Amino acid sequence: MSFSNRSAPLTPVQEAMVAASSKRPGLYLEQIVCHLDQECLNPDILSGAFQSLVEQSPVLRLAIQANEAARLTQHIAPSQDVPIETLDWTCISRGETNKHLQELLRTDRARGCPLNTPPCFRLTLIKTSQTTSILIWTFPHALLDGRSFAPLLAQAFINYEAIEAGYRPSVASEISDDIFLQHCMALETLDHSLGEAYFARTLDGWEGDTGLIAPHQAPTRKKALTQHLSKSQTEALVALAKSAQATLSSVVSAAWGIVLARVTGRADAVFGMTLSGRHLLENTTDALGCFIVTVPFRLRLDHDLTIGALLRSVRKDQLDLRPFEHTPLAGLRRFTNVPPDKPLLESSLMFETSSLDLRMKTYGDAWQHRRVDLYEEDDLPLTVAAYQDEALRIEVEYDSNQVPQAPRLARYLKNLLCALTEATPMTSLADLSMMDDDERQQLNSLAGKTDKIAEPCCITAFERQAAHTPRRTAIERIGGGKLTYGELDAAANALAQRLIDHGITHGDVVGLCASRSPAFVVAILAIWKAGAAFVPMDPTYPTATLSIMAQDSDAKIILTDADAPPFDLATLALSYEQIQERQARAPDRSHMDQGRNAYILFTSGTTGRPKGVVVSQASLAAHAAAVTKVFDLSSEDRALQFASLSFDVAIEEIIPTLLSGATLVLRSPEMSQSISAFLKACKAHRITLLNLPTGFWVELTLFLETHGSPVPPHLRMVIVGGERVPLSVLRRWRNIAPKIRWINGYGPTETTITCTAYEVTDDSHLRHSIPIGRPLAHARAWVLAADGSLAPMGAQGELCISGPAVAEGYVIAEDTKPAGFQIRKDILSGRRYRTGDRVYWQDSFLNFVGRMDRQIKVRGFRIDPNQIESLLEERHDVARAYVATPEDRNKKLVAWYSGARATDPPSLQELQTYLAEKLPAYMVPDLSFVEAWPRTPGGKIDVAALPPPQEVTQSAAPQSQAATPQARQVAKLFETVLETGPVETSSSFFDLGGHSLSLLRLNTLLAKTFNAHIEPSLLYQDPSPAGIAKLIETKAEDRSCVIPLQPNGGRTPLYAIHALGENNSFFLPLAGTLNPNQPLFGITIGIRKEGLPSTVEALAAFYVEQIKHHRPEGPIALVAVSVSSFITFEVAQQLLAAGRDVRALIFLDASGPDGRDRKGRFGHRWVHFKNLLKQGKPYLDKLKQERRGERLHAEEMARLKEAGTEVAPASDEERSVAQFVALSELAISNYVPVPYPRKITIFKADDPFDAQAVFANGLGWRSVAAAGFDMIQVKGGHITMLYPPHVEELAQHITKVLCAPR
DSSP, X not given: OOOTTOEEEOOHXXXXXXXXXXXXXXXXXXXXXXXETTOOOOHHHHHHHHHHHHHHOGGGGXXXXXXXXXXXXEEEOOOOOOOOEEEEOTTSOHHHHHHHHHXXXXXXXXXXXXXXXXXXXXXXXXXXXXXXXXXXXXXXXXXXXXXXXXXXXXXXXXXXXXXXXXXXXXXXXXXXXXXXXXXXXXXXTOXXXXXXXXXXXXXXXXXXXXXXXXXXXXXXXXXXXXXXXXXXXXHHXXXXXXXXXXXXXXXXXXXXHHHHHHHHTOSEEEEEEEXXXXXXXXXXXXXXXXXXXXXXXXXXXXXXOXXXXXXXXXXXXXXXXXXXXXXXXXXXXXXXXXXXXXXXXXXXXXXXXXXXXXXXXXXXXXXXXXXXXXXXXOSSSEEEXXXXXXXXXXXXXXXXXXXXXXXXXXHHHHHHHHHHTTOOTTOBGGGOOOSOHHHHHHHHHHTOOOOOOSOSOHHHHHHHHHHHSTTSEEEEETTSOEEEHHHHHHHHHXXXXXXXXXXXXXXXXXXXXXXXXXXXHHHHHHHHHTTOEEEEOOTXXXXXXXXXXXXXXXXXXXXXXXXXXXXXXXXXXXXXXXXXXXXSSOOOOTTSOSOOEEXXXXXXXXXXXXXXXXXXXXXXXXXXXXXHXXXXXXXXXXXXXXXXXXXXXXXXXXXXXXXXXXXXXEOOGGGGTOHHHHHHHHHXXXXXXXXXXXXXXXXXXXXXXXXXXOOOXXXXXXXXXXXXXXXXXXXXXXXXXXXXXXXXXXXXXXXXXXXXXXXXXXXXXXXXXXXXXXXXXXXXXXXXXXXXXXXXXXXXXXXXXXXXXXXXXXXXXXXXXXXXXXXXXXXXXXXXXXXXXXXXXXXXXXXXXXXXXXXXXXXXXXXXXXXXXXXXXXXXXXXXXXXEOOGGGTTOOEEEEEESSTTSOXXXXXXXXXXXXXXXXXXXXXXXXXXXXXXXXXXXXXXXXXXXXXXXSSOSSOOOXXXXXXXXXXXXXXXXXXXXXXXXXXXXXXXXXXXXXXXXXHHHHHHHHHXXXXXXXXXXXXXXXXXXXXXXXXXXXXXXXXXXEEOOXXXXXXXXXSOOOGGGTTTHHHHHHSOTTOOEEEEOOOSOOTTSOOSHHHHHHHHHHHHHHHSOSXXXXXXXXXXXXXXXXXXXXXXXXXXXXXXXXXXXXXXXXXXXXXXXXXXXXXXXXXXXXXXXXXXXXXXXXXXXXXXXXXXXXXXXXXXXXXXXXXXXXXXHHXXXXXXXXXXXXXXXXXXXXXXXXXXXOOOTXXXXXXXXXXXXXXXXXTTOEEEEEOSSOTTGGGSTTHHHHHHHHHHHHHHSOO
16 A cells, blocks of 8 residues: 555654654654764765665655644655765864764754654764764654664665665665555554553552652753673573563563562552554564554552562563553543643653664674664653663663652662572562662661660569669559559569469469559559469440450459449459558569560451450560660659550550659549649649650640640650651740650550650751651661562651560461561561551651551542641641541541631631642542540540531632633634533643643644644643633733743742744753753744834833733843843843842843954954864855855845835745844844943853953943943853753853852
């Protein structure tokens, strides 16, 4: 089938490439560089060889253009001449050649390559010596894919040899085939419903936004780095793949997925997998064209997964997706939960069995002496290309602004691949490390060291303390009652004997159901003296719950006081009178082993049934020693026992206090119900140490702040734990009590109470939350990735605790035991506990993110409740917030909050407006004000008891107005482009399934329908028919004069005025080189439009209005190159007159009204002579080009002077540029500048024709620089100063100017 007179649609990948390159011309541009170390090619023969290649290969005559429906199509056009640019670098040393080559490639890429007029490629031939040369072949990726490069390049050299030798070249069949266009036609007829269903299944639940890409960073030129494996390592990976019924491609894909999942703290990873796309038609294996496809590939990890199982899964998924590989990528977002403003793919992976250089080596002996390099750049911030060759080579290209950690990812990938060379299919993923030795050692150090304890039995340690200080007060009860250490020990001896008399023996369990009193503490010690473990049982719990505790713990007897309910089990009364009994000698424990348990504490289980955690004497003793050290406990302390007795913190309050010889003060019931009563009692009883639940401490802080009450005078330390601590409340506390030590404690019951702690000595560096710190001396802390391996530094993962802190396990049956407790023989050798809490290391401290299972999903979007809570708590009028999705609200997102001041809480409407400004719409919750937080017995928020959300009396969102006719017309265009039903004028283009490609088509139709050019970036501001109609109604073509070259950052914005270069090329390199926090905007009327201002004053007024509209207030800075300087000068004058602050006025090699001093005629000739000697013919070609530009400029000036500024716009692009410059100069010739009252900064280029006097008169600006000028010499020419490598130096100087103190 011939396509010489027919057009074909673009493939989805081609469309994506064209769309991306229309924004940034250097994207999807291929540069093949042939280093010819034994050949100096003839440029004329080379041009002829490629001319023949174009005639031989229809795919090189492809042209891409928009049809009447604004849809891009491609067709085979007639053959055109092939131009070639020649450069002479024979005077450049071999060592400098590569530096110049890289600079040339950067400049070449910035030019882009048009696709509408074939041949759509460029050739550059560089003569490096009499026997060597370099060929650069530049073309759009939308023309050819990687499999097409080698045969075409080989054919070009076959043609060269044939022309040189005078014979007709042979042509391979695939060269002259046009099957690619048949492929495009067949592709358009495909039904993608099955493919969409497949990807809907594989991408179900994927939320994207992994944190891999740094937020608010503009894209910049990508960097590249290479990782190599040895031949033997590559062979080992191939063998591993074979043993797992997979391929090397599967191994590399699995490794990249593992790296992404571990670094992003996820249990899965999604990345783009680039495939050949050559399975749709027969005989396309070696065909030429852009067949490639990119599909999303998902990899899932889990604990205990083996590498063999993962590789088999990856290989199966690779084969399963093949029938659906042509499913358009742009339409797959709707099957995911990726936020609208985030990319579906953050990285991509391509695997090739051989590199281009190796493939070229197969084309004969001549290629053995040639080296071929390939330079590519796509629009993803991170791409990985793997080439098998003899030894695996990994090329990683990355945007250093958006993915600054890419070098670390590349290193991880290589390390993991190296680890896989020693793996078998049965190797667990958890045993495969991707980290360097230094990072592993750092994590091992952060995990902490466990101290050896002198006495592993708490009761023995207590008896020693009692014998040492028998008369010191051990327990004091607020409201009456004291016991000395001697009395406490003797009372415990007596009760222990009674227990033994009732049959209690070593290893038994005794229930303890009693209220707070000295008798409770006596009972704990007595149970231990009898060799048993105790189970605290809160008398206020339901009888059914208490029965479960007794049953599951296998309690032999229950000690009860008057508040306890009746039990079916045997009980023993525990009263004040009975603890008055004394026994001097403790019951004999010599026959008991050291491995006794201390207590069983029941926590609320996720199944609804309480779980009993068994803690040994050794674990508790280790904990007591650790907290004594951290709390700096001494016999002088008076520690308040505040926590509920069924909560493990109560044990932390009791045991370390008694083992250190301090006094334990038991609180009264009133102290938990009244802050004023609490403060009064703490003062009266000289409390030095408080261990408080978060909720009570928050209320205490707000009370102190509101009432101006003093902190108890003897208080030296406060420990807070149980729930997340609001940072705003901590700062209030530190304002009130800056000298009191404050510790954030963390620890599940399964790790023996507090196992990590963070002491706040300075809160200024804390941003959103308070760390949970470092492990105490009885624990080691690890952050595990989803596959069970150590998570890399800074990555989120599950907190795992090992060491003596880890409890013995649960008392429930083995077959229902949760997976939290594990035993592994690795770096975490011995027993360990997976906490289910998500954390990460930062600045050597653990930071708490939230529960692993606290995953909130609303309408498919995953939401981090901590983010919303932190935003609310940042406000000074909000004390605390809690976010959840209660079942009775149909899983709708609700945020409860309490006010910092009860008398003046923030309104619901105010908070909803605040959140709407800070959060995406899907994250804005319903709100509910809480006067007093309901509490569980353990002091945590009782979610079930929280009130329902209240209705907001007036919506924070603006009410939609009636649709205008233009809005309805735009809605019709939405329907056309998106092929959908009726569209509301308030509907978002992207919510309806639109994407960047369909947006291009929409913009084309908007231009045709409304005769209005709208900058695509403006369409993102309000992508609804109503929003776009508003742009059109307010002359969006004027507003589009402002171009966001780098819109992010908070520094004074810099505006580049008037002349910006083709595709803004003058200032794009500067935008990518300046600090990421430095905004840079271009502002220009562009190539001439009729009806626009033509005098300097009018042009300046036009630009001033653009700036005022774009930036209504605040300081600004201006920069201009060449002839734009006069217009920019007037812009600055008008802005100052309007009261605006112009921080800097910067001219780049711009001549002023006084003229530019130049060398004389002899000096000019001498410069030309030196350049001719050095550069030869290329310099002559350059002069010819300059002369042509001067001639066009003269012609346009003559036309303008003859016809005036109403002359019709030029017909072609080259003449349009000349007309633009001529118009500017004509306007300048009639402009009389007045002195500027502020300093001007002038950058001078390397211009050999400049006279020395230019430094004194500031390139001719001296007479109008009333406040003086700064003259800075920089490298590069008049325009090339703005391109690499010179732009780096220019950017540094401009940054200094913009950041200089005023």
